[in-house]
Amino acid sequence: MGCSSAPMAFGSLAKGNSGQRLHCIYGLSAVPPTAMAESDTPIEPLALNYLIRLFTSQAGCDNGNFKKPFIAFVLGGPGSGKGTQCNKIASNFGFTHLSAGDLLRQEISSGSEKGESILETIKEGRIVPSEITVELIRKAMKMSNAKRVLIDGFPRCEENRIAFERIMGSEPDVVVFFDCPVDEMIKRLLGRNQGRVDDNIETIKKRLKVFESLNIPVVDYYSSKGKVHKVIVPFCFPKWNYFFIFSVNCLLLLQSGPIEDS
Numbered sequence: 001m002g003c004s005s006a007p008m009a010f011g012s013l014a015k016g017n018s019g020q021r022l023h024c025i026y027g028l029s030a031v032p033p034t035a036m037a038e039s040d041t042p043i044e045p046l047a048l049n050y051l052i053r054l055f056t057s058q059a060g061c062d063n064g065n066f067k068k069p070f071i072a073f074v075l076g077g078p079g080s081g082k083g084t085q086c087n088k089i090a091s092n093f094g095f096t097h098l099s100a101g102d103l104l105r106q107e108i109s110s111g112s113e114k115g116e117s118i119l120e121t122i123k124e125g126r127i128v129p130s131e132i133t134v135e136l137i138r139k140a141m142k143m144s145n146a147k148r149v150l151i152d153g154f155p156r157c158e159e160n161r162i163a164f165e166r167i168m169g170s171e172p173d174v175v176v177f178f179d180c181p182v183d184e185m186i187k188r189l190l191g192r193n194q195g196r197v198d199d200n201i202e203t204i205k206k207r208l209k210v211f212e213s214l215n216i217p218v219v220d221y222y223s224s225k226g227k228v229h230k231v232i233v234p235f236c237f238p239k240w241n242y243f244f245i246f247s248v249n250c251l252l253l254l255q256s257g258p259i260e261d262s
């Protein structure tokens, strides 16, 4: 598919590397770098935006009554763009964005004893113990009282996943996975410029290893349950807005159950 073609229809299917079923939002990787520029052009078409707002407002509701929150895990390697896209989805479509990494960094900033060990773990690119991260997420979810939540950068490993499901008593409704080439992730992390202690080449290499060995099994687990919506990065559409429009469309699909292979 060329760069100027229309985006794939909702819920188009693709097979993952290991043959699992994945809902593929975008499958457009053969793109010249110049076509990847992004712009801040307002979302269009407006009618589509309106429809998405209407549908997403139903996520986490059952006939207008509150039920369990609609939970989307947003996974992908370091620097794959999770935080950037979550911010856009959250501010445009009424989702609460909880970044596990930000919650951990806030704990560090609080000066707590726990914060010190979290800082050491992050500096080494390792994964913070599940009970700490799940507790921070649980508290943040409770405080926000949100109906629709994007949990960004968590679970990082099977142990995280199992702890979340046990403590929260629920699974995510959907998992969005950013599949980004390693070179692109490294380039982005080195250019992130947020003064992060882990955005240096030594720690980045460790984080990438941890991602491959511990995070990918989580993606595989949810793929086997038909919950993963994969996004091929970099996106080729000049208006990146299309990305989050389509990712939200995919979140919506989950409300009517996974799509069956035809």
Ligand SMILES: Nc1ncnc2c1ncn2[C@@H]1O[C@H](COP(=O)(O)OP(=O)(O)O)[C@@H](O)[C@H]1O
Residues within 6 Å of the ligand: 038, 076, 077, 078, 079, 080, 081, 082, 083, 084, 085, 188, 189, 191, 192, 193, 234, 235, 240
């Ligand atoms: N589509 C994109 N193209 C180019 N750079 C991007 C894109 N999305 C995000 N970035 C930049 O890459 C860096 C990492 O993005 P971020 O959203 O923080 O990733 P993650 O949350 O997955 O670690 C940031 O500096 C961000 O501005």
Ligand SMILES: O=c1ccn([C@@H]2O[C@H](COP(=O)(O)OP(=O)(O)O)[C@@H](O)[C@H]2O)c(=O)[nH]1
Residues within 6 Å of the ligand: 076, 077, 078, 079, 100, 101, 102, 104, 121, 122, 123, 125, 126, 127, 128, 129, 133, 152, 153, 154, 155, 156, 160, 198, 207
């Ligand atoms: O659930 C989480 C999320 C993050 N981290 C730690 O926080 C770091 C930064 O994670 P974040 O999601 O903020 O950034 P990313 O690595 O995805 O760019 C990771 O390398 C881990 O050390 C963690 O241990 N558990």
